[in-house]
Amino acid sequence: MNDRLASEVRRVLREHARLAVDVDTLDDHADLFRAGMSSHASVNVMLALEDTFDIEFPDSMLKRSMFETVAGIAAAVGQLDAQAA
């Protein structure tokens, strides 16, 4: 995983996910919903990621698993970023 990308994803999560724990205590594959992120908070995460990376998540990506882990989010952002390049 791209370190800078993962770091930015973690920053967005820290600011918007309302996790019950510090995101840096979670590994890249930890379940963010189990760590306290609500569905509503995941919307804020999505919008903040769009702002941060200048991307837009298509409807086909709007499923729970996409926002479930740092690794999953970073992979999706990387995919959209590559498509936009």
Added chain:
Amino acid sequence: MTVRIGIDLVCPDEVRESLSIHGERYLERIYTREERVDAAGDPARLAAVFAAKEATMKALLAGEQPVDWRSISVRRDPAGRASVRLTGTAHALARSAGVEALSVTLSHNRHLAAAVVVATKADGDDEGRGTR
């Protein structure tokens, strides 16, 4: 007949924060035009609508199916009774799951909004799938 239930809670303060940070983009990505007009910017009412959308997804066992938030439309009649109408991806999901009807009830105050959705379907073959 099989009954499925979905429930969700949303804190209006979270909606207020979303409005403050993301403004119209938040509203337009999540809520239908009718919902936006009906809520008139009230975070508690928006939170109740969001809770109903999420409760609907749980009742439909959306799981790994991508669902556009705006394809679940929450309405209130003049008497205050709420209902859910599905279009697009949510409608397709409900059809594939054999859901025949949805009932919803909402409640909110300044601190918390809640919604419960009951989906009814003919007895089918997909019981036991994971829930959200």
